[in-house]
Amino acid sequence: xxxxxxxCYERPADKVVRIVLNRPEAxxxxxxxxxxxxxxxxxxxAQDDSVSVIILAANGPHFSxxxxxxxxxxxxxxxxxxxxxxxxxxxxxxxxxMMAFEKEMYVGxxxxxxNLPKPTIASVQGxxxxxxxxxxxxxxxxxxxxxxxxxxxTVSMGISGAEFFNHPFEVGARKAKEMLFTADFLTAAELHxxxxxxxxxxxxxxxxxxxxxxxxxxxxxLFALKLAKExxxxxxxxxxxxxxxxxxxxxxxxxxxxxxxxxxxxxxxxFMQKTFGEKTSS
Numbered sequence: 001x002x003x004x005x006x007x008c009y010e011r012p013a014d015k016v017v018r019i020v021l022n023r024p025e026a027x028x029x030x031x032x033x034x035x036x037x038x039x040x041x042x043x044x045x046a047q048d049d050s051v052s053v054i055i056l057a058a059n060g061p062h063f064s065x066x067x068x069x070x071x072x073x074x075x076x077x078x079x080x081x082x083x084x085x086x087x088x089x090x091x092x093x094x095x096x097x098m099m100a101f102e103k104e105m106y107v108g109x110x111x112x113x114x115n116l117p118k119p120t121i122a123s124v125q126g127x128x129x130x131x132x133x134x135x136x137x138x139x140x141x142x143x144x145x146x147x148x149x150x151x152x153x154t155v156s157m158g159i160s161g162a163e164f165f166n167h168p169f170e171v172g173a174r175k176a177k178e179m180l181f182t183a184d185f186l187t188a189a190e191l192h193x194x195x196x197x198x199x200x201x202x203x204x205x206x207x208x209x210x211x212x213x214x215x216x217x218x219x220x221x222l223f224a225l226k227l228a229k230e231x232x233x234x235x236x237x238x239x240x241x242x243x244x245x246x247x248x249x250x251x252x253x254x255x256x257x258x259x260x261x262x263x264x265x266x267x268x269x270x271f272m273q274k275t276f277g278e279k280t281s282s
Contacts, residue, residue, distance in 0.1 A: 004022075004037045004041065005037065006023050006034035007038055009041050009044070013214065013215050014218070015050065015051060015052040015053060015218035016051070016052070016215060017044075017051050018055040018056075018211075019038065019041045019042065019045070019054065020058060020059055021057070021058035021063070021135075022058075023060075024058075024059045024062075027060065027062045027064070027065035027127070028058050028060060028063060028132075029065045029066060029067065029068035029071075029131075030064060030068055030131050030132075031071040031074065031077070032078050033077045036081050038109075038135075039084055039109055039113075042054065042112075042116060046116050046117060051118065052118060052217070052218040053120075053214040053218045054118055054120045054121070055121050055214050056120060056135060056139055057123040057210070058123075061125070062125070062126030063124045063132055063135075064128055064135060065127065065129050065132065066132050067106075067130070078090070078101070078104075083104060084104065084109065085104050087099075087103040087104055090104075094257075095253060098253065098256050098266065102252075103249075106134060106163035107164055110137070110138050110164035111138070113135075115230075117226045117229070117230070118222070118225065118229075119229060120138070120139040120141070121142070121143060121214055121217075122135065122136035123207065123210040124142060124143070124144045124148045124150075125144075125147060126145075126147060127149050127151070127185075128149070128150045128151070129150075129151045129152075130152050130162050131162065133152060134162055137166045137170060142197045142198055143197075143198060143199045143201065143209060144188035144201075144206075145188065145201060145203040145206045146188060146189070146202055147188075148187070148200075149186070149187060149188075150186045150188075150196075151179075151184070151185045151186070152167065152179055152180060152183065154180075155183060156183045156268075157267040157271040158255060158258075158268030159252055160248065160252055160255050161248055161252060163249060163252055165249065166245070167180065169236060169241050170195075170196045171191065171194045171195075172194060188200045199213070
């Protein structure tokens with residue numbers, strides 16, 4: 001097994017792998033390195049015939065603060081790593097470069113993880129913001145601690161929504177609009193009633209409850225689990241999910257291009273100033 005810098009790879013029970021985000025000092029903000037390491041770990045678990053269920057968890061008080069907007073070695077890691085997709089044009093001018101990067105790193109990886117041929121369970125505590133949703137939504141089940149809070153604040157950045165646009169299929173159309181328009185946090189309890197979260201448990205029981213659920217599922221024949229998962233995913237895609245994702249990703253790229261032309265940066269500078277106290281100019 002490859003040694004990882006930003007995640008942990010564990011075998012907590014028979015037939016179960018637990019992949020743990022391990023940048024608690026950065027609230028598990030997703031660097032390019034973390035996303036590629038996460039993909040490598042998912043690959044390892046998917047290709048291991050002794051594994052039936054994969055848990056995605058996180059160390060520290062918060063599951064994930066989203067994309068790391070201050071990822072200092074993003075370009076170098078991205079350049080050095082073998083691509084997982086085939087989209088090209090990262091070195092090109094204009095909108096083509098950003099679209100190619102996000103096709104690979106964000107929507108590409110999230111779609112890939114959604115279609116892993118084994119059941120996956122997200123185990124979530126604390127805050128799960130924007131890019132964090134793009135880690136939990138590809139998972140088949142979500143177990144949340146009572147303190148878990150979920151948010152997409154990308155409209156505040158001048159962007160029409162996170163790259164992996166699953167909002168209407170997770171919380172329904174009207175709640176998806178409110179979620180995007182207000183950037184308010186949604187509680188685990190509220191999302192449980194909407195069907196996005198499967199179980200809400202006390203924070204000190206999160207790990208044990210998730211592992212118990214994973215072990216119960218792991219007792220089932222793996223081939224049947226694979227095909228049951230694929231059947232449900234196909235049903236969701238036939239409801240229009242794949243087309244909605246393509247359209248939303250195109251709008252996301254248009255917002256980046258608009259902000260670059262108007263503000264000279266990919267997101268609205270007001271967000272950076274409010275979040276990091278950074279002064280920006282158009």
